[in-house]
Amino acid sequence: MKVILKPGLIILAPEDTADHDALQALDAASGDHVFHLAPGGRGAALHDLGPRDAALRTPINITSRAPGALRLISNFAATPFELDGRPYASVEGFWQGLKFEAEADRRRLAALDGVAAKDAGAAAPSSDLIRYDDALIQVGTADHWALVARACAAKFEQHAPARRALLATGDRPLTHKVRPDSRTIPGVILADIWMRLRDRLR
Numbered sequence: 644m645k646v647i648l649k650p651g652l653i654i655l656a657p658e659d660t661a662d663h664d665a666l667q668a669l670d671a672a673s674g675d676h677v678f679h680l681a682p683g684g685r686g687a688a689l690h691d692l693g694p695r696d697a698a699l700r701t702p703i704n705i706t707s708r709a710p711g712a713l714r715l716i717s718n719f720a721a722t723p724f725e726l727d728g729r730p731y732a733s734v735e736g737f738w739q740g741l742k743f744e745a746e747a748d749r750r751r752l753a754a755l756d757g758v759a760a761k762d763a764g765a766a767a768p769s770s771d772l773i774r775y776d777d778a779l780i781q782v783g784t785a786d787h788w789a790l791v792a793r794a795c796a797a798k799f800e801q802h803a804p805a806r807r808a809l810l811a812t813g814d815r816p817l818t819h820k821v822r823p824d825s826r827t828i829p830g831v832i833l834a835d836i837w838m839r840l841r842d843r844l845r
Contacts (some may be wrong), residue, residue: 644658644662676692677693677695678692697815700814701815703815703817703818704817706821707720707757712808713802715808716805716808718734719760720734720756721801722804722805724794724797731794732754737791737794738760739763741763742768742770768810783826788828791828799840806844809840820835
């Protein structure tokens with residue numbers, strides 16, 4: 644194998660069939676990986692740091708349109724769980740239901756997920772306060788966000804596929820970038836909740 648060094652570039656040039664086959668095998672196994680050049684003694688070694696997105700810690704934007712199993716992390720996902728003895732079809736159903744005072748309305752939204760839950764929440768009366776059990780909570784505050792954190796925790800603890808999807812994101816940063824962003828629970832807050840739960844579930 645011939646090695647050609649250029650500024651910012653290392654070229655591996657096969658000199659025979661064996662070299663060519665070895666390069667093809669390397670490309671098949673780690674074609675999109677990042678390598679670190681580590682000098683040592685009279686030579687240097689290239690260490691495989693893993694797939695590019697993982698090695699560079701490329702953020703993952705979690706939304707209801709995220710690819711594959713990542714959608715299960717989203718609040719929209721149909722991921723049944725119980726919180727404080729009450730069943731919910733999704734975190735979105737829980738969250739939107741908080742906008743209603745009447746328990747019957749909250750139970751109705753608790754059975755919904757996805758866009759249906761979000762749209763149903765739009766019919767709620769506008770208020771800066773919500774009541775949950777015996778607590779009166781200001782909308783858009785840390786206490787308000789703590790409720791969704793509790794719902795997310797229950798979801799990931801009780802729904803194994805969603806938990807596996809969250810843990811599969813490894814150490815990559817999570818984001819929640821949608822337009823328009825939520826006034827009551829901004830995307831940066833929601834993403835932080837997911838990452839804290841991921842650390843705890845490990």
